[in-house]
Amino acid sequence: MMTGAPSRMANPEFRGRMGVARQDITPPVGIHSRTWGSARHEVAEGVHRPLLATCLALSDSDGGNELFLITLDALVFWSLGAQQIRNAVQNRFNLRPEQVIFHPSHSHSSPFMDARHLSKPGGDLIGPYLERMPGLCCDLIVAARAAAVSGTLSWAYGRCALAFNRDALDAATGRDICGLNLLESADDTVLVGRAMSDGGKVIATLVNYACHPVSLGGGNRLLSPDYIGSMREVVERETGGAPCLFLHGASGDLTPRRSYEADVAAAEQNGKELGYAAMAALTSLFPPGQRLEYEGIEESGTPLGRWRLHPKQEVATAITARVATARLQLRPMPSRREIEEKLAVATERYEIERLERTMARRIQVGDEDWNSFTFTIWRLGDGFVVSTSAEPYSRFQLELRKRFPDIAIAVLNLSDGTTTYLPRPAAFERDVYQSRIAFYEPKSLELVTAAACDAIATMITSTRHDR
Numbered sequence: 492m493m494t495g496a497p498s499r500m501a502n503p504e505f506r507g508r509m510g511v512a513r514q515d516i517t518p519p520v521g522i523h524s525r526t527w528g529s530a531r532h533e534v535a536e537g538v539h540r541p542l543l544a545t546c547l548a549l550s551d552s553d554g555g556n557e558l559f560l561i562t563l564d565a566l567v568f569w570s571l572g573a574q575q576i577r578n579a580v581q582n583r584f585n586l587r588p589e590q591v592i593f594h595p596s597h598s599h600s601s602p603f604m605d606a607r608h609l610s611k612p613g614g615d616l617i618g619p620y621l622e623r624m625p626g627l628c629c630d631l632i633v634a635a636r637a638a639a640v641s642g643t644l645s646w647a648y649g650r651c652a653l654a655f656n657r658d659a660l661d662a663a664t665g666r667d668i669c670g671l672n673l674l675e676s677a678d679d680t681v682l683v684g685r686a687m688s689d690g691g692k693v694i695a696t697l698v699n700y701a702c703h704p705v706s707l708g709g710g711n712r713l714l715s716p717d718y719i720g721s722m723r724e725v726v727e728r729e730t731g732g733a734p735c736l737f738l739h740g741a742s743g744d745l746t747p748r749r750s751y752e753a754d755v756a757a758a759e760q761n762g763k764e765l766g767y768a769a770m771a772a773l774t775s776l777f778p779p780g781q782r783l784e785y786e787g788i789e790e791s792g793t794p795l796g797r798w799r800l801h802p803k804q805e806v807a808t809a810i811t812a813r814v815a816t817a818r819l820q821l822r823p824m825p826s827r828r829e830i831e832e833k834l835a836v837a838t839e840r841y842e843i844e845r846l847e848r849t850m851a852r853r854i855q856v857g858d859e860d861w862n863s864f865t866f867t868i869w870r871l872g873d874g875f876v877v878s879t880s881a882e883p884y885s886r887f888q889l890e891l892r893k894r895f896p897d898i899a900i901a902v903l904n905l906s907d908g909t910t911t912y913l914p915r916p917a918a919f920e921r922d923v924y925q926s927r928i929a930f931y932e933p934k935s936l937e938l939v940t941a942a943a944c945d946a947i948a949t950m951i952t953s954t955r956h957d958r
Contacts, residue, residue, distance in 0.1 A: 501782035503646045503899040505872025506806040507552055509686045510639030511695040512631045513545045513734050518620050523613035524602040527709030528841035534613035539713040539755045540720035545736050546631035548639050556810050558590055559632055562736045564716040565595040569908040570604045572621045579625035589812040589867050592878045594906045597739050598704040600715035642688040643779035646874045646899035649772025651681040653764045654702035657746035658923045667922040677745055678885040683772040687779050693733040696726055698769045699901040701740030701885050702747050706761045710753030718762035725766025741902045743882040743912045780806050807872030817864045817942040819931040856930050870950045874899035877943050878906040883913040890940050
């Protein structure tokens with residue numbers, strides 16, 4: 492063997508207690524469900540696949556230091572009544588903000604339940620739907636806690652070619668468009684997690700992938716989790732029915748191969764592609780608590796290098812959470828009065844939709860020149876979860892994983908509310924959608940990336956010092 496050559500291979504792992512619970516959160520047919528400016532319908536006319544909420548509860552081996560991840564098939568979390576849900580959960584279980592992450596799938600075929608839609612067709616169904624969400628999330632935590640057992644969460648990276656860069660140009664007009672850009676490569680990383688009990692049963696799986704859930708566009712009239720539904724079906728079928736949680740990665744610049752279609756076949760195909768890619772990565776995982784080690788030469792027709800599985804001497808048990816902050820400067824934005832004046836004379840439906848979204852952003856960001864951008868980071872043994880409320884470009888996750896190649900890093904978009912896109916600086920030199928509506932100055936992605944790297948490095952060092 493060459494001097495210095497690696498002699499072992501292991502999956503990043505966390506050992507502790509873990510439990511999972513799930514509930515159906517499909518809105519009623521007839522609810523206001525117009526999320527596209529190009530749509531010609533106002534209400535949902537049926538259901539493609541059910542929309543789900545799933546809670547993964549994690550804690551140390553003594554059941555203390557609890558963390559809860561709640562994934563929801565929803566466009567954004569804040570339109571579900573984010574503050575009411577968070578207050579209900581934190582007050583009932585006496586949790587700090589960093590102990591619970593609410594993570595929407597960002598399916599564009601789930602309703603955008605904003606107060607401005609209450610008077611529109613199907614808007615009367617929004618209020619009753621939202622009223623049940625705080626109690627439902629509390630029930631999920633209770634059930635996931637009750638189901639918790641000792642086990643190991645193992646991670647592995649894989650590859651999936653579903654996502655494409657979406658900062659494209661229309662060849663005929665030269666206009667910047669949001670569509671397939673075949674000239675630029677896209678991040679194809681898929682990160683999978685397998686939570687397995689000490690008895691060898693899969694408790695849950697996690698699939699972290701960066702790709703906008705926009706297989707279905709304005710022509711679709713059905714409530715749908717988009718490609719996530721068929722992805723879950725594939726993974727859950729192959730893992731004994733264990734719930735699969737989708738973790739939507741840094742997809743600000745990424746779209747699926749088939750995008751904006753009316754036929755649910757597009758979502759089915761896209762989801763199967765991701766599902767089978769996730770299964771390939773899950774199949775690569777070693778048994779919990781084991782690693783592959785080089786044992787030496789086995790003489791044969793040629794000297795064979797023999798590698799075999801052996802128990803790890805120690806499985807990581809550290810579980811910590813913290814809030815990281817980056818101070819970001821806001822870009823110039825129309826005032827509320829200016830937006831209201833434009834809305835008063837707008838006639839085209841797509842124009843009204845754009846202005847209403849601009850007003851929502853203005854209300855959300857306020858009138859200051861600077862914002863403290865906060866996000867949550869969890870350490871789970873050898874793995875990290877970095878959860879932001881924005882939509883960073885994929886460069887964010889690429890840089891984090893490049894900086895820390897020996898650990899697993901799951902990156903989550905749009906958690907705990909939603910703010911804005913964090914495009915790469917070059918996008919601001921064009922008229923792409925993401926940079927056009929971005930709250931923050933072009934260097935903001937770099938500042939958030941630096942803050943995340945600093946926080947991860949500090950958490951790694953702190954854990955070493957605690958041993």
